[in-house]
Amino acid sequence: MPNAAPIDLLSAWAVRSVPTDAARWFQQQVTILRSTASEKDLYLALGYAIRRLGKADLGLASEDLLAARAARPGWNPSDWSIDQAARLAFILATDNGDAAKFKVRLEQLFRTADVGELITFYRGLPLYPYAELHVARAREGTRSAMQPIFEAVAHRNPYPLEQFDENAWNHMVLKALFVGSKLDPIQGLDRRANPGLMRMLCDYAHERWAASRPVSPELWRCVGPHADMRALDDLAHVLSAGSLIERQAAALALSASPSPAARELLARVPEVAGAAAAGCPGWAAIAAS
């Protein structure tokens, strides 16, 4: 299905993952919701989704993920489940071109959602029409004390990259480190690096050092490109005192800095500098370590 609409892909994945009668129920709901559905029809469809369809993983193949990216750049449903696909298809089916109505409906759903629905609805952010209307809601998700909800917004999701202003972006990245989430699954991490974030992250590293707590090596990824003199001192400290993975991360960060001082620092540690220049290990491998 080249360049299918997201709702068509979601529907096709849900239908092929469940028995025939469940698939028929799903398609009936989509038809009802596309026409003149009441709010109650939507609540019932969402409520019965797990009961009728289950919540096994979709288990998408690489061609499905390609189709997803073609339908919506940045869309990555690689770890979505059947009920998530179905529920988002239901929500998308209710849009009839009335932006204000869609926003109110979505907000109602978020307010009375259970934890599984919250994860689903936040994962759906890149698929909703009127993208710019959902920024406040997306930011609410990044304030959550529930890590999977935070990650539903932050990870494998192009929405923050496209819609968050610098303050929202920087706090999302900082919070990811703060709650122990990985940075690598955040889309646009390198593109949206900025001096303000660099300063916040270095302050955070100092806080952690003061408390004798470890600093994630991923932190330096957003520091390197905009490193000022103080940040270069911090990176020099990691290069001399860090573990192997921390030194590799510091070298990789320094190799993204245009500053001559960064090149001087790298010249002092040829073994990790060479590996960094070759991109080995890269940030994904450092995140996975």
Place this chain on the structure above:
Amino acid sequence: MFVDSHTHMISRTTDDYERMAAAGVVACIEPAFWLGQPRTHVGSYIDYLSMICGFERFRAGQFGLRHYCTVGLNPKEANNEELAEAVMEILPRYALKEGVVAIGELGYDEQSALEDKYYRLQLELAKELSLPVMVHTPHRDKRQGTLRSMAVALEHKLDPTYVVIDHNNEETVRDVLDRGFWAAFSIYPFTKMGNERMVEIVRTYGAERIFCDSACDWGVSDPLAVPKTAELMRRAQISEEHIRKVTYENPLAAYGKSGQINEQDWLNPPAIDQRTLYMGNSVLRGGQAPRIDDRKPGIDDNLKIA
């Protein structure tokens, strides 16, 4: 393994979750109830219900317990008619949420006309959605209130095997069992039922349709009441089969009629739950025998003052 079918976990600390998991409690049910003082707006109800099927479900999962809940308008707050009407309007939106195993706690407090009205309306809702009902029997005029709760449920043609009568004692248990309802017992340290009394109940009545819970909340109560009662029963030579029924199988069978609680939820959870909601139970992971006083060390990353 134990199921504690009546716990107000939003009032409990993480220490309680750790101790429950270490003692072998694998699942807990959080009935919707009042908060020690009355709510004055429906908005408070919306946030409360969202909390018990949202954050609390997540929080329990971090400590290796699966968390379920019931939704309903409790009898005390049924006496605020304006609030009650508004709550009845939003209840259907929550009744089909994942992990909602019953409509409850329902029933009578002072047996007022408004309590009766909303008890009946919610019985009808439960029937329409094929959900079990959790009945809170009153603290005062208990026997009469219990009998009336059951009579009204039968009048509304509810199947008694879908109705749990909770907070029983020696004075009510016979009537409840005779009418075919589930008889649950809340084990409180000083009031209602103590652990020893529970042992005597099982000795007298057996384990058919009987189970116990901790009803732990913001008051003096013991979140380990179910594992401790199991241990007392064991020492009193109650059979392992009966202990298992009273502390695990029966609550699972009663609330399992909702289709929303299943042994597989903790024995073999879906991949999506394992990634997002449920860290697994250390007792199940280690495979060792449950130990009541075992304490898991805290997260080593926490600041400690030693």
